[in-house]
Amino acid sequence: MLSIRQVSIRSGDKKLVDNVSLSIREGDWHALVGQSGSGKTLLSQAIGRMLPPNLQAEGSIFYKERDLFALSPGQLRTIRGSKLSYVFQDYQGSFTPFRTIGQHFEEYQKAHGNSDSRARQRSALDALDSVGLDESVYKRYPFQLSGGQLQRVSIAMALLLSPDLLIADEITTALDSVSGHKILELLAKRQKETGFAILFITHDWRPVKRYANRIAVMKEGQVVEAGEKDHVLGNPQHAYTKQLINAAPTIDRFLSTSVRKAEIV
Ligand SMILES: Nc1ncnc2c1ncn2[C@@H]1O[C@H](COP(=O)(O)OP(=O)(O)OP(=O)(O)O)[C@@H](O)[C@H]1O
Structure with a gap:
């Protein structure tokens, strides 16, 4: 459904992303992992230009x-936001503080050509409901919602026009672990219901193990390893992938450490 072919990104003479090729299929939960500064965000930004x-x-x-890359700005606008949509780590930056959540939905839908105000409100309320938020949220301002609730609103807006691909860049990093877990469960539930693909950028191996079916590993601007999750995790080829897997906390290790701590106390 999305095919990234030999993409490089430069700042002057400096190559920040180096000849990356990657395919995302319908319904994939495709994780993109790798060291900080390896080019994950730039690659995801390049998709929506x-x-x-x-x-x-x-x-x-x-x-x-x-x-x-060859579409006119007008053609791209018909795809971005509707067929491809984004959710970011900085959910607060995605909202204008003096506009209600309802006004954000209004603006978003008008920008995408929905001219029927009753239908706009109906679909906004349905979208809020689909992410577990009640109608009262529609009239609230962003500062009146918790981080987890605001990230739910971001997801509701990103999924409003039934995209084929949702690009999720570190979407739980700014949340506490319980809220982050709820957001990922919500995303998995919505994906099961509607079948969109996710490009999931993260530093955290736990959601990769739990939700992803494919993985690409980036290092210094290159994809050093990619494939089916079970294959990559079970049989990593690149030294950097092995290092990442070994460095990831596992539940077993976490439990044994906790048990040891409990024994010491
Ligand atoms: N506008 C820019 N101009 C020049 N260099 C940039 C620009 N934006 C990002 N970079 C550099 O490009 C490289 C890749 O950045 P990118 O944000 O894609 O990394 P990342 O893998 O997403 O990192 P992280 O996991 O920390 O978010 C980094 O070295 C970064 O400093």
């Missing part, structure tokens, strides 16, 4: 046989 203006991308990214 949202790179900072000082950077240049080359190569091609095909969404259902259309090269996104």
